[in-house]
Amino acid sequence: MRLGRVVAAICVAALAAACATPRPAPEPSRPPERLPPPIERPTPRPPPAPPTRIELVALPGWSAEDHAAAFAAFRDTCRPTGPLGGICASARAAGPLGRGAARVFLETAFQAEPLAGTGVLTGYYAPVYAARRAPDAEFSAAVRPKPADLQTIDAGVLDPLQAGHPVAAQLQPDGGLLPYPDRAAIEAAPADKPLAWMRPEELFFLQIQGSGVLVFEDGRRLKAFYAANNGRPFVGVANAMRDQGLLPADAISGDSIRAWLAAHRGPQAEAIMRLNPRYAFFRLAPDDGKPPVGAAGVALPAGRAIAVDPTYHAYGELFWIDGEAPVLAGAFPHYRRLVTALDTGGAIRGDIRADLYLGQGEAAGAEAGRIRHTLRLYRLVPR
Secondary structure, eight states: OHHHHHHHHHHHHHHHHHHHSOOOOOOOOOOOOOOOOOOOOOOOOOOOOOOOOBOGGGSTTGGGSOHHHHHHHHHHHOOSSSTTHHHHHHHHHHOSOOHHHHHHHHHHHEEEEEOSSOEEEEEEEEOEEEOBSSOOSSSOEEEOOOOTTEEEEEGGGTOGGGTTSEEEEEEOTTSOEEEOOOHHHHHHSOOSSOSEEEOHHHHHHHHHHOEEEEEOTTSOEEEEEEEEEOSOOOOOSHHHHHHTTSSOGGGOOHHHHHHHHHHTTTHHHHHHHTTSOOOEEEEEEEOOSOOOBOTTSSBOOTTTEEEOOTTTSOTTOEEEEEEESOSSTTOOSOEEEEEEEEEOOTTOOSSSEEEEEEEESHHHHHHHTTOEEEEEEEEEEEO
């Protein structure tokens, strides 16, 4: 009995001692770990649908095309390399084809991809203008060569936001660079070693067309080739002349603009021409009688070459143009034909935009000046 009490006492004492032993302080509570936000995965997009293709027989005006002329122009200007290289080789091996055989060749080789939307079709040509070796009251505009101080640089040097694009700059005596002067400033400066002298309005149009033939007083003919420009944007004068009431809205053709400038030669005409700040420089060479060469390095076939915006289309591509709804009086109602992209121009901007080359001389100029049609464009692609 006593022994039991002793054991009980020992147990009580042991429990008391255990209760008296200090316990370690609890760890401070940690904030719960934050999970990273769920990854937002973009909703998968279906792959783009392949471009719509149609047969050439479905093109507007295809049955009325001169297929022999279209085939001949393609054969003469196509490249034996690139996407159309195989078809080009076959066309050259086939030689000249009649209308029926040419149509079968084209319909067998190509399909058409309609490009979305509508744009503008215009025309251009290679003018033939009179020129003089020395200036006089009538021939007072200098045909200027590319200046020694004109440098082509990366536009980012002048404006970081334009990096990656070439632009014309003027080299300063201290080695610095500035944007090249505009038309008004260039014309106000004395001409350094002018190549020829022209009527001001005809030089203005030569700069717009990009090339032409100059006929001098002794009968000598020289080709004027585009050499460079001052890097300023091209601004057409037709809208300004319409807005100022100088010409009727439906009669602002190339011929009517040139005639007005000639009739108002002097300060009035200069004020209109200087609305376009772009200025082109030239080089001269003997006239070989051949068609002008476009930006693609290929001679331009009259009526079968277009100038395009090279940021959207590659040189050498084949297109069907459908131009209708002309704006200008006296224009042909439709331009529907097969053409090749072989050139470009300062006013040619956008994907649905084309400038149709009409050839050389006065008749081509009269037609080109009346083309301002709504354009639908179709790219021809190999099957």
